[in-house]
Amino acid sequence: MTPTTAVEPVHGLNAYSFAILLHIVLFVYWLGSDIGVYYSSRYVVRPDLTPAARSVAAKIMHVVDMAPRICLVLFLPSGVTLMSLSPFGEGYFPGWLMTLVWVAALCWLALVVYDYTRGATPLGRLVQRLDLLVRYGLVAVLVVIGIYMIFTAEPFGVQTNPKWLGGKLVAYGLCVLGGVLIRWRLSTFGPAFGRLMTEGSSPEVEQAITRSVRSCLPYVYLIWVMVLVAAFLGVVKPGTTAFG
Numbered sequence: 200m201t202p203t204t205a206v207e208p209v210h211g212l213n214a215y216s217f218a219i220l221l222h223i224v225l226f227v228y229w230l231g232s233d234i235g236v237y238y239s240s241r242y243v244v245r246p247d248l249t250p251a252a253r254s255v256a257a258k259i260m261h262v263v264d265m266a267p268r269i270c271l272v273l274f275l276p277s278g279v280t281l282m283s284l285s286p287f288g289e290g291y292f293p294g295w296l297m298t299l300v301w302v303a304a305l306c307w308l309a310l311v312v313y314d315y316t317r318g319a320t321p322l323g324r325l326v327q328r329l330d331l332l333v334r335y336g337l338v339a340v341l342v343v344i345g346i347y348m349i350f351t352a353e354p355f356g357v358q359t360n361p362k363w364l365g366g367k368l369v370a371y372g373l374c375v376l377g378g379v380l381i382r383w384r385l386s387t388f389g390p391a392f393g394r395l396m397t398e399g400s401s402p403e404v405e406q407a408i409t410r411s412v413r414s415c416l417p418y419v420y421l422i423w424v425m426v427l428v429a430a431f432l433g434v435v436k437p438g439t440t441a442f443g
Contacts, residue, residue: 218281222433225270225277230426232266237419239263243392244409250395257392268311271378274371275337276304278433287359287439307333331382334375341372360440363432370429377422384414 239260243253279300283292310330317323348354348365391407398404 215281215284218277218284222274222277222281225274226426226430229267229270229274230423232263232270233419233422235263236260236267240412244405244412246400246405250399254396265315268315269308271374272304272308272311276301278367278371281433282364287361287364287436291355291357331379334379338372338376338379341368341375345369345372358440360438362438363436367429367432370425370432373425374422374429377418377425380418381415381422384418385411387411 239256242248242256243260245253248256276297279292279297283294283297307330310326310333313326314323314330318327345365345368348368349362354361354365387407388411391404391411394404395408
């Protein structure tokens with residue numbers, strides 16, 4: 200065995216292992232921090248706590264919520280990277296495509312961070328609309344491609360029965376959709392919580408806060424289930440046939 204042939208597999212293994220690690224880290228932080236946001240929200244809606252205590256809980260919830268937002272965005276390019284380095288994606292995910300996906304994802308991440316930090320400004324509101332357009336587009340594209348891969352015998356010429364990958368794309372698309380629906384349901388939370396801070400507690404204010412937060416729960420659970428489904432499909436790859 201020559202030194203060259205001994206080194207090349209090691210470099211390939213390191214890159215692939217790092218891609219797996221990145222994907223796992225994003226999965227763990229996404230689901231873990233999302234549970235932290237959920238737990239913090241339980242204190243925000245408690246009328247027996249003082250407004251100051253609930254304000255602290257809301258700030259904690261807001262800060263922790265940044266982690267799942269970042270993980271959601273980076274999960275897609277990390278998955279493309281993982282596929283491009285794996286035997287399943289060899290020849291189907293060229294380097295230029297992986298680079299393009301990462302550039303697009305980082306631009307999307309910039310929108311997310313700007314919205315998170317300066318969403319109340321005029322430019323921030325424009326960024327919010329752009330971010331929503333990106334999310335709507337991703338949901339449509341990912342779900343359509345995923346369904347196509349599930350119901351087509353050899354999608355895009357792939358002969359390894361990649362229905363698991365189609366299912367993973369659909370699951371990720373539904374995660375993005377779930378986040379959009381949560382944002383929609385929380386649209387009344389800010390004004391109601393602002394009234395709590397300025398006017399104090401009242402049955403009307405408490406009802407508005409509780410209704411807004413609790414109406415998000417079905418979409419929160421949807422995201423959790425879809426993240427677990429995506430993880431299962433990515434690890435088990437059910438139905439995959441031998442490759443190359």
